[in-house]
Amino acid sequence: MKKSVRKTDITSAEASSGMKRRSFFKILGGGIFIFFQPWNALDLLALPAEQARTLTKDYNAFLQIAEDGTVSCFTGKIEMGQGIITSLAQEMADELGVPLEKVKMIMGDTDLCPYDMGTWGSLSTRSFGPNMRAAAAEARAILTEMASARLGVPVTQLEVKEGVVTDTKNPRNSVTYAQLAKGKKLEKYMDVKPPVKDSSRFTYVGKPLMHSDAHDKVTGKAIYAGDLKLPGMMFARILRPPSHGAKLVSADVSGAEKMEGVRVVRDGEFIAVLSENRDLADLAIVQINAKYSFNEMKVSDKTIFDYINKGKYRTNVSRTAGDIEAGRAQSDRVFEHEYHDPYLAHTPIETHTALARFEGDKLTVWASTQSPFGLQDEIVRDLGLSRENVRVITPFVGGGFGGKSAYLQGLEAAKLARMTGKPVMVAWTRDEEFFYDIFHPASVVKVNSGIDKNGKITMWDYHVYLAGTRGAEVTYDVPNTKVTSYGEDKAVYPVHPFGTGPWRAPNNNTNTFARETQIDIMASSAGIDPLEFRLRNLKDEKMIACLKSAAEKFGYVAGKTPSGRGIGIACGQDAGTWVAEIAEIKVDKSTGKVSVVRVVCSQDMGLCVNPQGALIQMEGCITMALGYTLSEELKFEGGNISDRNFSTYNIPRFSWLPKIDCVILDRKDQAPQGGGEPAIIAVGAAVGNAIFDATGARLFTVPFTPERVLAALKKT
Amino acid sequence: MEETIRFKLNNKETELVTDPNQLLLWVLRNHFGLTGTKYGCGIGFCGACTVLIDNEAVRSCMLPVSEVAGKSVVTIEGLAVDGKLHPVQQAFVDHDALQCGYCTSGMILTAVALLNKNDAPTRQDIVDGLEDNLCRCGAHTRIIDAVGEAARVMKGGK
Numbered sequence: 001m002k003k004s005v006r007k008t009d010i011t012s013a014e015a016s017s018g019m020k021r022r023s024f025f026k027i028l029g030g031g032i033f034i035f036f037q038p039w040n041a042l043d044l045l046a047l048p049a050e051q052a053r054t055l056t057k058d059y060n061a062f063l064q065i066a067e068d069g070t071v072s073c074f075t076g077k078i079e080m081g082q083g084i085i086t087s088l089a090q091e092m093a094d095e096l097g098v099p100l101e102k103v104k105m106i107m108g109d110t111d112l113c114p115y116d117m118g119t120w121g122s123l124s125t126r127s128f129g130p131n132m133r134a135a136a137a138e139a140r141a142i143l144t145e146m147a148s149a150r151l152g153v154p155v156t157q158l159e160v161k162e163g164v165v166t167d168t169k170n171p172r173n174s175v176t177y178a179q180l181a182k183g184k185k186l187e188k189y190m191d192v193k194p195p196v197k198d199s200s201r202f203t204y205v206g207k208p209l210m211h212s213d214a215h216d217k218v219t220g221k222a223i224y225a226g227d228l229k230l231p232g233m234m235f236a237r238i239l240r241p242p243s244h245g246a247k248l249v250s251a252d253v254s255g256a257e258k259m260e261g262v263r264v265v266r267d268g269e270f271i272a273v274l275s276e277n278r279d280l281a282d283l284a285i286v287q288i289n290a291k292y293s294f295n296e297m298k299v300s301d302k303t304i305f306d307y308i309n310k311g312k313y314r315t316n317v318s319r320t321a322g323d324i325e326a327g328r329a330q331s332d333r334v335f336e337h338e339y340h341d342p343y344l345a346h347t348p349i350e351t352h353t354a355l356a357r358f359e360g361d362k363l364t365v366w367a368s369t370q371s372p373f374g375l376q377d378e379i380v381r382d383l384g385l386s387r388e389n390v391r392v393i394t395p396f397v398g399g400g401f402g403g404k405s406a407y408l409q410g411l412e413a414a415k416l417a418r419m420t421g422k423p424v425m426v427a428w429t430r431d432e433e434f435f436y437d438i439f440h441p442a443s444v445v446k447v448n449s450g451i452d453k454n455g456k457i458t459m460w461d462y463h464v465y466l467a468g469t470r471g472a473e474v475t476y477d478v479p480n481t482k483v484t485s486y487g488e489d490k491a492v493y494p495v496h497p498f499g500t501g502p503w504r505a506p507n508n509n510t511n512t513f514a515r516e517t518q519i520d521i522m523a524s525s526a527g528i529d530p531l532e533f534r535l536r537n538l539k540d541e542k543m544i545a546c547l548k549s550a551a552e553k554f555g556y557v558a559g560k561t562p563s564g565r566g567i568g569i570a571c572g573q574d575a576g577t578w579v580a581e582i583a584e585i586k587v588d589k590s591t592g593k594v595s596v597v598r599v600v601c602s603q604d605m606g607l608c609v610n611p612q613g614a615l616i617q618m619e620g621c622i623t624m625a626l627g628y629t630l631s632e633e634l635k636f637e638g639g640n641i642s643d644r645n646f647s648t649y650n651i652p653r654f655s656w657l658p659k660i661d662c663v664i665l666d667r668k669d670q671a672p673q674g675g676g677e678p679a680i681i682a683v684g685a686a687v688g689n690a691i692f693d694a695t696g697a698r699l700f701t702v703p704f705t706p707e708r709v710l711a712a713l714k715k716t
Numbered sequence: 717m718e719e720t721i722r723f724k725l726n727n728k729e730t731e732l733v734t735d736p737n738q739l740l741l742w743v744l745r746n747h748f749g750l751t752g753t754k755y756g757c758g759i760g761f762c763g764a765c766t767v768l769i770d771n772e773a774v775r776s777c778m779l780p781v782s783e784v785a786g787k788s789v790v791t792i793e794g795l796a797v798d799g800k801l802h803p804v805q806q807a808f809v810d811h812d813a814l815q816c817g818y819c820t821s822g823m824i825l826t827a828v829a830l831l832n833k834n835d836a837p838t839r840q841d842i843v844d845g846l847e848d849n850l851c852r853c854g855a856h857t858r859i860i861d862a863v864g865e866a867a868r869v870m871k872g873g874k
Binding site: 080081082083210211213214215216217218219220221222223224226227229277278279346347348349350351396397398399400401427429430431612616619620621622623624645646647651652653654655657660 | 735737738739742745746749750751752753754755756757758759761762764791792793795796801805806808809810812814815816817818819820821824842843844846847848849850851852853854855856857858859860
């Protein structure tokens with residue numbers, strides 16, 4: 001397969017920032033451009049006011065057909081391993097009618113790409129994809145009309161294939177896109193356009209394709225932010241406080257200043273050492289003698305859940321139906337349980353990294369970020385620059401998982417570039433990556449539920465603290481329901497001693513763990529097989545189909561729990577996708593160690609653009625999920641983060657791998673949905689339910705560490 | 717206190733005048749521009765910085781450059797011969813054994829060292845050999861398959 005990897009070379013950035021319309025064309029040359037014009041007011045309203053920006057004035061293009069027939073596809077989305085560099089190109093190639101290898105993806109460049117809030121929420125395929133396809137459909141229509149004029153035949157008599165427009169009555173009468181684009185500088189603005197090809201006419205979409213960036217990644221050629229180098233570039237190390245509650249009292253920088261080849265800069269508490277030699281910067285930063293005052297919050301990983309339970313919160317009832325008390329009265333049995341979920345770190349293997357350079361007033365920042373436009377906005381605000389003078393370019397990103405929706409390192413590089421007048425590289429150490437992570441928040445879920453004599457759920461009263469409502473849907477067919485969400489009110493009762501933020505399928509893991517464990521408890525109490533119990537209480541056809549398909553793939557045999565077999569089920573929805581997972585585990589009762597033997601996952605994600613890419617995402621989700629399920633739990637005391645490297649924070653390894661079997665349900669007739677996150681949500685509950693099935697021990701806190709498993713076994 | 721350090725880098729004799737305590741990782745990346753070798757954790761735990769030194773997989777993030785004097789260092793850039801991918805690289809492409817790609821260089825070089833020692837590894841041998849290389853995207857199952865395939869190809873080719 002030919003590559004279609006975007007270029008992130010420095011030279012293409014030479015014309016760089018301060019992009020005016022003219023220089024946009026200067027960089028890209030001639031050809032046919034399709035520009036973005038927001039046609040749906042609702043899309044705009046859906047954005048937070050601050051981020052809606054001036055979309056109508058945004059001149060950035062969706063696509064360019066160059067004079068050599070190359071199609072450049074511009075997207076504000078970034079590639080961090082999720083594979084959209086391949087799947088978006090597939091969609092573009094199909095819609096436009098060109099060979100896949102002609103499509104070049106230009107990603108995450110604020111000067112060239114249409115505005116995008118950020119690459120998260122599994123939105124690239126379900127939200128950006130349709131817009132991009134509409135642009136491609138528009139382009140195809142324009143090109144066909146141009147061909148019609150050139151070939152002297154009506155549009156209806158023309159056919160597009162592989163970038164060639166052909167007269168169906170006279171195949172010799174044809175013209176290529178390249179020929180049509182030659183010598184043109186044609187700008188078209190998109191109006192309301194109905195999509196687009198129907199799925200039966202796709203050549204590439206729906207076909208499993210290998211990653212188009214693989215060759216560059218196995219040869220070391222793929223460029224990440226930290227791989228860039230500019231003349232005179234300095235590496236920076238920034239003085240960091242020992243904890244999030246600490247305040248700098250004094251700093252003696254004379255030791256660092258004495259070092260040859262080291263420069264020290266300071267702006268209030270912001271102190272950095274810089275050197276053209278990375279080792280020297282590392283040596284210099286520890287020469288600074290800094291004193292701090294401390295005002296730590298009195299909370300740790302050991303007390304956090306009690307602390308959360310004592311809090312006062314902003315309350316929001318997101319759903320209510322029927323009457324909880326009436327439901328309780330109808331119940332044969334009621335169940336009241338509390339679930340705990342700790343802080344988690346993202347730990348992409350690439351730490352937050354950015355290179356910043358000023359040329360006159362114009363700043364260019366190359367950053368590993370999930371939100372190049374968010375970083376651009378932040379720099380504009382913080383440094384007081386005008387937006388046209390700030391360009392953010394995103395090379396390949398070495399993993400994000402939500403953690404790189406924060407971009408402090410980009411701001412730091414920009415500040416230091418201004419303070420020094422040099423190009424500055426800020427590449428966080430692993431210690432900094434842990435310290436400044438925006439952790440998955442610790443949270444508590446309390447569920448009261450009831451069932452009648454027939455095993456029908458009568459009542460569902462759900463309270464989620466600090467995890468929000470993603471994945472907090474009732475899912476099951478229950479007449480009396482209430483979902484209440486409690487959010488942090490920092491002024492009244494601050495909870496988190498450090499930053500928190502989205503972690504792959506943000507908080508859906510928490511909610512799905514709580515819901516699906518509660519369901520399992522009720523099924524066991526009713527003496528009903530957990531699959532049968534779910535099916536009996538579901539009306540959602542998609543959920544039912546996923547469960548049945550997972551059970552079939554697994555070879556599931558019904559049984560009451562605990563059966564001693566070690567099989568657990570869980571299901572849920574995320575990012576528009578339905579997912580059901582069945583886990584098989586083994587428990588070493590003497591050590592408490594849990595081994596996951598097998599995970600089967602069935603997923604309804606609508607039209608699957610790249611089945612190969614989607615499968616890889618499912619496998620990745622399941623593997624990553626083993627971390628929050630078995631080991632990951634941030635240790636801290638107040639604002640002091642105890643886990644600062646992989647030596648104590650354990651992420652999944654090769655020996656943890658279960659056999660993974662995935663099924664993607666065939667839904668070609670439906671809109672494509674999210675694929676990067678859904679399969680992570682149900683693994684925790686499925687494994688917990690399997691532990692119960694194996695041993696009769698029930699765990700209410702993830703991760704299921706040997707200590708917790710042993711403690712739960714003691715209670716059985 | 718600079719010293720001249722001579723070693724073989726990607727099959728070419730090279731020398732460099734430098735502080736012998738500089739870490740090999742930064743020398744490779746910043747002096748030689750071989751940026752396929754990545755920083756991941758700085759304490760030898762994650763394996764993203766792995767290179768081959770005299771055919772052994774070694775973590776370059778804690779190794780003073782003086783340690784490689786007189787030795788042969790191979791980085792990911794030196795693995796393909798005349799543009800032809802090493803069988804492990806090819807198997808990673810064929811099996812889609814990567815996502816973000818950041819741990820990939822270290823994974824591939826660790827696997828190459830493993831296969832140099834053991835030309836018919838079992839699945840368990842591969843798991844054990846790669847256990848201390850971290851991947852956060854979860855490409856593990858495909859990496860195991862790729863290394864197994866590469867072993868078969870390499871053995872068959874002999």
